[in-house]
Amino acid sequence: MKILIWSYMFSIGGGGRLLTNLATALARQPDVHYVRVVLSAQTGFKDRVSTLEHPKIDIVYSEEDIRNTPNHPYIVDCDVVYVFWPHGPAFVDFHKPTVITFHDATIFDYVPPFTPGSVVREHWEKAKDWLERSTHVVVSSEYVKSRLVAHFGPACQSAFLIPHAISPSKYFENPSVDTTLSQLFPFPYFIYPANTSPHKNHYNLLLAYSRFSRRSQYSLLLIGYNTHLLRSVPPCWPELASIPTLVSLIKRVGLQIDKDVFPLGLVDDQLVAPLIKNAYALIMPSLAEGGGSYPVEEALSMGTPVLCSDIPVMREHLARRSAEVAWFNPESPDDMTRAMESLADNYAHYKQSAIQGMNDPTVSWDDIAKHYIAVFHSAHFHYRGFYL
Template sequence: MSRYILDARTAVPHFPGIGRYVTNLSSALIPLLAAGEELTLLDGPAAAQPVETSAPATPFDIRRQWRIPRLLRRLRADGQALYHSPYYVMPYRPGLPTLLTFYDAIPLRFPGAVPARARLFFRLAATLALRASDHVLAISEAARNDLRSCFRVPASRITVTPLAAGAHYKPQPAAEVGRVRDKYGLPERFLLYLGINKPHKNLPALIDAFARIASPPAPPLVIAGAWDDRYPQPKQRAAYHQLGDAVRFLGPVNERDLPALYSAAALFVFPSLYEGFGLPVLEAMACGTPVACSNTPSLIEVAAGAALTFDPHSVAEIRDAIVELVEDGPQRAQRAEQGLARAGLYSWQATAAATLHCYRHLLGNLREG
């Protein structure tokens, strides 16, 4: 028996990205398992339906440092086992071959995004997690490069396993688009940003750029996603420019509604200064929406020419990219077609297959399942 233990204790609302990663990865892994292989989730999401085991400590409970390793030893009792942590807060002496998923180095690459204490905690916890891990999964080549430059992790210990849009991210029928448009009170034509409002997302620059094209009127700008009140600058910029209803702060959107929200948008704009991957760009492309995004390493990697890119530090370039795609219908159609093709190259099945190969390699089982 080869048991692969995926720690799902951080698959909670506080970490929505990790929750989606664990759910999508585990669901795609299960059909790939060979006879004698088993996936075990520690407090995993019910949608995945592998074997689940209740963990004896929450992710941030200091007792996890000895309770989780004891549980892992029990789970290993009937054969080989490995431990896969999707987060750097983990037991640092797990006692099993260990795999870690690494997403980004935002606290180090963009220190203004987090307080000094949080930066210190990230560096310490990530360093301990990397030392405890036999191998690391990076979600992009950009994340892999950050591992090497920020933490000096050898290339031989890193495998890139990209994220992917869920299968439900695809162009939506008119009835579904209409339902979501009515639910959120959206106009027939609008520009869309989806994501949080932390400083590295660069929303003040997007609003400054949009203000420069408000006359003649551009389609309204809809900013959707969870809002952190510690960072009021985007709303302050919109008020400063007196944009009124031209900028709509939509707040969180139900996961079920996201494909139709993307599909309804005339253009998706993503001005982020730093991303470990840039999943919203891929999701928008998968829904057939043309994309304008930053020319940062991970976004160039994900979009690969399908999106119109700009320097996120230049308000003028952001403005020009929006105007170009708003006014150029043929280019919008071309970008949408290219985006669909690009998004089709990513799948959770491929990511799961690459992850399973790492599992088998770590356990010394090199046979193909």
């Protein structure tokens, strides 16, 4: 099978790590001839994947929309096109069997404040086009499927379910990295890995943390795209929507940068795992997720306790996990603070539970790749009328 993965852009943090794991797993499968990944240079994807280690992967940077060129050489010889991130661009027919992963319906369930209706409608129309005109649609949770049915109708029931929030590759201890981290950041600390999109709920997290009675003992590390902008000092307000709101909140509630809160921005991939492993706890206050939370899965795989939004997709995701999680209502800062206090009061219990659950059985990325390949074969048959 010859696979073209097309994704002009995606979430730089979690999305990039997800695509890295999936593309390399697809390339490991014996019946895959090649995986050609075509995306923008802005993604920095060549820095994530070694084509020497994965010779069946070909990474192509292209700023042009190859879909607009009939018989484009990147498309013409492939058997199936996989659109990893259909959120944003308009649908254009590849004239090939096309499979998409629709990651979430957050833009429709949690419309960012002050977003004009015309903007939301444009997103809705683009999404509807992708869902109706793609050969097959994949979702990463039953929750996402249910939201697609709610927004676009019962035809979305036919979407294939393939989970993504699964255990990461094994983390290998690196004492030198751990020593470096201990010199850079005050231990112990809570950590939240996420970009600053409004649904990631940094506002309620910061408000809750400001009310935490032991915040002088436990700092809060924020890693992820644009979190470094929370260091901005007025009148140098960042232009990015919602960041000035968070900056003003930090000032208003008396949180101090690099004492209480450490906004680190994007960190190198090799630092994410040790930062999570060495954390006092990982907190996940998001209002919405697609297939669950990759950082939560990473934390539990490394024995780090988790505080988590009590939302349907996270209940679905963590149903297969044995570790006890400190749940809270993400729309209530007071309930979030209560969860922090409870975890601190009963830390030994939560830590022991997380450690005992480290080896919970889970699927591998190779398992996920096999599921995708089955969908690709089905798409090819559906489109061409014969199997590869």
